[in-house]
Amino acid sequence: MQANDDVVRLQRLLGGPETAWLVRRVRARLGQGHTGPLTGSVQLREPSADQRAAIMRIVGAPRRPGATLRVDLGELEDLLRRGVWPNGLADAVAVLTGPIPNRPRERATADAAWADAQDAFNPAILVHPTLADWWQQWCTAGHLKRAARSDPSVARRLAVDAATCLCALPSTGEPLAVFARRTTGDAHGLDRTRPLGRVVLAAVGALGEVDAKSAADDALGPREIWASVGVLVSAVSSTVLCLGVPGEPSAETGGTAGARATAIALREWRSAGLPVVLTLEQVRSGGIGVVPAGEVIHACENPSVVEVVADELTRRGGPEAASMVPPVLICTYGQPGAAVLELLDHLTAAGAGVRYHGDFDWAGLRIASTLAAHTPWEPWRFRAPDYASAVHGLDSQPPELTTERERLPLRGAPAASAWDPALADAMRATGIAIEEEEVIALLVADLVPAPLQKREPHSPDR
Template identity: 50%
Template sequence: MTATAHVGDPAALTRLLGGPHTRWLVDRVRARIAASSGVASLSGTVRLARPTPEERDAVTLLVGRPRRPGAGLSVDLADVEQILRRGPWPAGLADAVVTLTGPVVDRRAQRAAESDAWAAAQAELASATARWPDLSEWWDAWCAAGNLKRAARAEATRRQRAGAGAGPHRDAPAPPMVAREMVRDVTAVLRVLPTSGEPLAVLARRVLGDAHGLDADRPLGRLAVAVVAAAFLAPGPADASTVEDPVGDGSPSTRETWAAAGVVLSNVASTVLCLGVPGAGPDPGGLPVAEPVAVRLDPSAATSSALEAMRLARVPVVLTLDQVRSGGVAALAPQAVVHVCENPTVVEVAAARWASSSHGAEPSPGPGPVLVCGWGQPSTAVVELLRALTSCGARVRYHGDFDWPGLRIAQALAARVPWEPWRFTAADYRAAVDAGGPSRPLTGPPAPSPWDPALAEAMAEAGAVVEEEAVADELAAHVISGRSGSAAER
């Protein structure tokens, strides 16, 4: 509310209401104006429990002596209204308070405007939710839980700190405006996803003009991870996701989330653990481990040499995405099988079993077991290695944890690389449960198992998690022996 044009006596108004001893009365009236959207007249009583003698004298000067003296002080606002309108201030009490103390913010209108601004920010994702219908419900619940507001306030604080000391001070944009900018940026990112192994920094520079715009230590980066996870992976309960932990406990990591959208954190950060992968040299079995200059200058030959050395030694190797793309990985024969597990323990156990299976014998240069570890949500390096190995027709067989996240991971891999179940059916699950042993209960939202619908049904019925580590020995034995059938086939 602002003061209106009026005819009055400013000196008399200041004498009656503008002094320090009527400040409490003016403050109470100002609060009522703000709460009542700036009404032109005021009524009711305001009270002061322990007035000073000076405060009593000031009220007496304004409205006369109280009818009922007491320890406290009561002022009828209708009386003040009449006195001011008949005397020094015809515009009334509300206008007098505004004249003395400045405009009063209309809190009701302010709240409505702020609510509209937050709704507009939330609506910026509409074009993306049209592409992913399930995203809309998740987004509404995620915003309702206060996560968008937390993200915007964190970003506003970051901008304020980043701008401190950099030239003249400027007020930071209001959080709803910051939120709108952030959601627009995330929508722009979603518009170009998925990519084919594009590094995150390159994506951020291409779409946002800032190579660090999607970094995990920025609120925008964490917001993007939450939205990308909801779009490309089956999300958990929306209120379990926050800006600090965007996907929720037990859900894919930042690396895994971006990988599901074909984005890598970097070509050297995206890695894959594998065992028995052959090199693509002209004579892989006989390639020297340390061919002096030629190998060092040729990434393909270097990768091939390293793979052959590790394969002949029967030990696991970790490849970066650059090494996978170097051309040093040999495609397997059409009749070959690549086994894929979710957890690195299976690779360790298989490597130990393979190494001990021929003590005292010369390692064979010919093809042997090939095992690749997805390490949770498969990275771009995992996906591209599997594509390279199967480019001539070799098959992929997959096993993962028997829990709901494990089923989602399996589905995410199937969307990028076709696979057949490897001891990953309802019969295998029941056999593992019947074998006994400690187990955690299944928790969280259920997931389907399209390769064997009965698997998800059996898991829901038994309610027990069977982690891959529980059957690691059995899986390793089947990889090394070449037998990988399910329980139903044995």
């Protein structure tokens, strides 16, 4: 550091308002990472008389007078080093304005910190290799920076904690609060209001191949996403809508109080032909019976199917009602949660088959694929010919119904239909979505006994 009197002289030379523009230009150039003596020139268009006079006092009159004021930085460097400031122009600007940030170096340091934060997620990728591409894309899209509020140290902590949670998956029916306590030390650590909760939920969704478009289709909610890896948001909030589920006879006289209550209630509900919503705790109570081998369990996506079937059964009434056995019908209500999957596992334990129908849209195909990954099923009016027939039904509808039953376009990312690849091809070619309610009469006809209503002929796979 030079003597105070030298600093005073420097202030007089370059520290005034008339030379502020020059100092700012030099500082900006130095901030770009320039090293060594400065070269080239800076210029100021239409300078004031005071600005022009100040520069002339420093470097002399310009060789070519003009409207633009030009300063040769090499010449200014030499003048300072030979005169008032031997340390040179860069040091002089730093003394006048404070430390000069090195932008490229700062960017490189920040990039290295963010890369380190991103690499902290690698343990999760070793356990779940399918997360590699998702993590790269998720970080590139800026989600990690937003979750960490642009602080790389916070981002690294999030990545480390998220990896710890993901390495502990899948779970085996563990409540979310218990899982969070075990992996983060905080029962609320994975709440959706916490950054870590949002990061881990997004990663868990990626494990189930839930991309942004399918999420926009509402194919999966947080409860279903967590359930896909065996974590329960709540054993009470995970429910299943069903009809005709048998109670376990032996549980009515033995077993736990919960098993007895569930078995007796199911017997009465089944006898009355009433639909019921079971919690996961009730599914696990031991009070649910099994469906014998050779019989069929039907499953649908939308609750309206269960509602209409139950309504038709209730309407029958009379002496025939007592001898009528309602069909076993399970509703996934969108993506199947833990209660749905565990109920189907239990009901099919003796070898009963499952037939499934859902919406003819991309979200519907994804829901069907998710169910198939847990419970094998055969299509129930859910093949390409069934889709073509439903579309034809729209084409042949009376003109007065056109506004009421207008066509719904397919939206979102296309999905596969492994049980019948021709179905996805037909949907892609047609571009029309058919909701389950559009064909509900056919579905009800398959389930309600013939005396109630005329049954539609259908192929053996229905």
